[in-house]
Amino acid sequence: MQRDNGSGDGIPGTPSPTHGARVRHRKRSGDVPSDVSKTNGSNLLLNDRNKYKSMLIRTYSSLWMMAGFVFLIYMGHLYIWAMVVVIQIFMARELFNLLRKANEDRQLPGFRLLNWHFFFTAMLFAYGRFLSWQLVNTVTSDKLLYKLVSGLIKYQMFICYFLYIAGFVWFILTLKKKAYKYQFSQYAWTHMILLMVFAQSSFTVANIYEGIFWFLLPASLIAINDVAAYFFGFFFGKTPLIKLSPKKTWEGFLGASVTTMLSAFVLANFMGHFQWLTCPRKDLSTGWLHCDPGPMFTPESYNLPGWIPRWFPWHEVAIMPIQWHALALGLFASIIAPFGGFFASGFKRAFKFKDFGDSIPGHGGFTDRMDCQMVMAVFAYIYYQSFVMVQDLSVETILEQILRNLTFEEQHDLYEQLGNLLTRGN
Amino acid sequence: MQKDTSSNDASASPAGRVRHRRRPTEATTNGNRTNGPALLANDQNKYKSMLIRTYSTIWMIGGFALIVYMGHLYICAMVVVIQIFMAKELFNLLRKSSEEKQLPGFRLLNWHVFFTAMLFTYGRFLSRQLVNTVTSDHLLYKVVSGLIKYQMFICYFLYIAGFVWFILTLKKKTYKYQFKQYAWTHMILLMVFAQSSFTVANIFEGMFWFLLPASLIVINDIAAYLFGFFLGRTPLIKLSPKKTWEGFIGASVTTIISAFMLANVMGHFQWLTCPRKDLSTGWLRCDPGPMFKPEHYSLGEWLPQWFPWKEVALLPVQLHALALGLFASIIAPFGGFFASGFKRAFKIKDFGDSIPGHGGITDRMDCQMVMAVFAYIYHQSFILPQNYSVEIILDQIIRNLTFEEQKFLYQQLGEIFYERMHIRDGK
Secondary structure, three states: OOOOOOOOOOOOOOOOOOOOOOOOHHHHHHHHHHHHHHHOOHHHHHHHHHHHHHHHHHHHHHHHHHHHHHHHHHHOHHHHHHHHHHHHHHHHHHHHHHOOOHHHHHOOOOHHHHHHHHHHHHHHHHHHHHHHHHHHHHOOOOHHHHHHHHHHHHOHHHHHHHHHHHHHHHHHHOOOHHHHHHHHHHHHHHHHHHHHHHHHHHHHHHHHHHOOHHHHHHHHHHHHHHHHHHHHHHHHOOOEEEOOEEEEEHHHHHHHHHHHHHHHHHHHHHHOOOHHHHOOOOOOOOOOOOOOOOHHHOOEEEEOOOOHHHHOOOOEEEEOHHHHHHHHHHHHHHHOOHHHHHHHHHHHHHOOOOOOOOOEOOOEOHHHHHHHHHHHHHHHHHHHHHHHHHHHOOHHHHHHHHHHHOOHHHHHHHHHHHHHHHHHHO | OOOOOOOOOOOOOOOOOOHHHHHHHHHHHHHHHOOOHHHHHHHHHHHHHHHHHHHHHHHHHHHHHHHHHHOHHHHHHHHHHHHHHHHHHHHHHOOOHHHHHHOOOHHHHHHHHHHHHHHHHHHHHOHHHHHHHHHHOHHHHHHHHHHHHOHHHHHHHHHHHHHHHHHHOOOHHHHHHHHHHHHHHHHHHHHHHHHHHHHHHHHHHOOHHHHHHHHHHHHHHHHHHHHHHHHOOOEEEOOEEEEEHHHHHHHHHHHHHHHHHHHHHHHOOHHHHOOOOOOOOOOOOOOOOHHHOOEEEEOOOOHHHOOOOOEEEEOHHHHHHHHHHHHHHHOOHHHHHHHHHHHHHOOOOOOOOOEOOOEOHHHHHHHHHHHHHHHHHHHHHHHHHHHHHHHHHHHHHHHHOOHHHHHHHHHHHHHHHHHHHHHHHHO
């Protein structure tokens, strides 16, 4: 949505790089503005060369990001997870460094280690919860390992709590007289960072294991929303949208919303045909997946109303139920997710810095790329858990769980309790 | 721990409504008189404030005992009220009135996020109890089941609404202030809700799991004060200069011993040990479970020569109580140190002034918070797992199946059991 790409990084508070995945978008924005700059007159020719150079850098890094991303999708769930963890580590590092003040930090040698201790504890907690089933299924081959892993999972909450308390006690023991306020602020800042970073990444990983579709579709929608907003803003943009990001316009916003919803509908159909994307993965293996796609991805045919077949050759259209859900995802991606970008802009203005970091040449830091993605990932997970997954938990699967996991006594106990519940209802 | 209770000291971090306040009053007045006539004027003021403290302490103890007698639901209500007051104190704490005037809707935003957090935590922790309460009415059951099924989604949307509202109300000159307040709100809610929701979950597992940890913290405080008063010489930590190593160690020993004995005393009351499955009030009867059944151990041969007891009856839960006592004496005081450090860092004397003579509610609850979380996690990890799988599956059934599906499942199970018995008998 920025009309001027070359100086995009230089303007504080315009995180136009708010799209998530590594995307074609960068190539197009690279092409168009150089034309615009040339028409501005010869006295800007010097600026043109600099802008052109930085655009080139951006395009180059975008291509690399895009290629890397596609490669990982091809490789599979475990590698995507690894990518998420790596991104997480980089984001946390950027954010930890952000509000640190160098002179106070010198007096507190162990403080950085404390941050990473909390990071590690949070990682153990978040991934332990989400992946406990997958982990158990992977190690069933070895009996000893299975016992070890089951034991770890059973006491996982306790272990994580103790690690956290250890960090808490360590923090208190290292409080230095002159640096109380700084240390408490840093402690609070650490908690906020970990909350933000881990909520979105653990939900992302949970989504991936339900099927890459649930990771790829939301991420693509954010990227599409950004590209479309840029183009609509470029060609039609007139009315400013919000004071926080002066380069965003209402025309860009609305055009992008429509585009995103349409693409959601179409993309869901396209992606739904690949089993690699739609099958859930039950363990931590890598390799091909085959499964019954389930009712969500089975196309249902609808007869088009009378007037369409006169003009178009199609008499009926096959729509997967998933496409309706994709519409909801598209709606969220276009309307709410940009607020993640606004939040990041406001934050950068409040604390007066230009970018979150400088890991990606031409784009800023990882957090600059991930701000809208974070909001979307959490929504995708919660939407999936509330509206999509529930269909799978039918009477059959629960019955199977009961017969498989409980002893006879426990089954009778369950039967009694369920009976009490139901008879009281009558 | 403190030799001078009348100065509202940051180092005063006793939790719970307690007898503890009475004893320091007596001990210090004696201490003061020996200091000489020059301090007589101070004595009268100190005496007056000590009286205020004692008065409010007695009221707190009385109220607490009454609520424990009334039952689980009332304790929950008390926890919720305490939570609201704590949140109000903490929200007000780092607020700057000049900036606040330019931002009219900001306080409302804090309470919106508070309400969302409350819906989320109590929805998760009390879903079973809620469902069990409304099973009498078919329609209400459907409504409540539906709400529980979409609870996560509803809470998420409320949170996002607050998030969007926050962004739309960002004003140009007050960006930094607003972001700091937003972060502060999250930290407060995290702290307040973690401990109170775990407390409530513990209560419904059996009041024992709420009463024992809370009492241990109180006992630890009193014991630390007394040991420090009589034997204290070596300072413990720079953050709280009035705490001493002698007080700390003496209190640890006392706490662990009392944990062992209190668990035995409390374990005999069904009112305290029975879990409550719904939101009713009234007497409880249940099978106490293996945790609370006395096991007899014969003491060794050399002991009965001096003592009349030949064997001792121990409840298995007493061993778990030892672990709770260990935590209460060693780790929980760090909650108090944290609060002290925080008050020094931000140069405030007390968190609030709700309780006359004691400061605010957060001053009372700082150690309790750490203990409540530990008690819950300990209970979930080591006490509960006997029945865990049944609970999980029943939870899934309630959350995910409609009423008709639940009945269908019940029928299927019944048929399977019937067949199984037939096959077994047939053999």
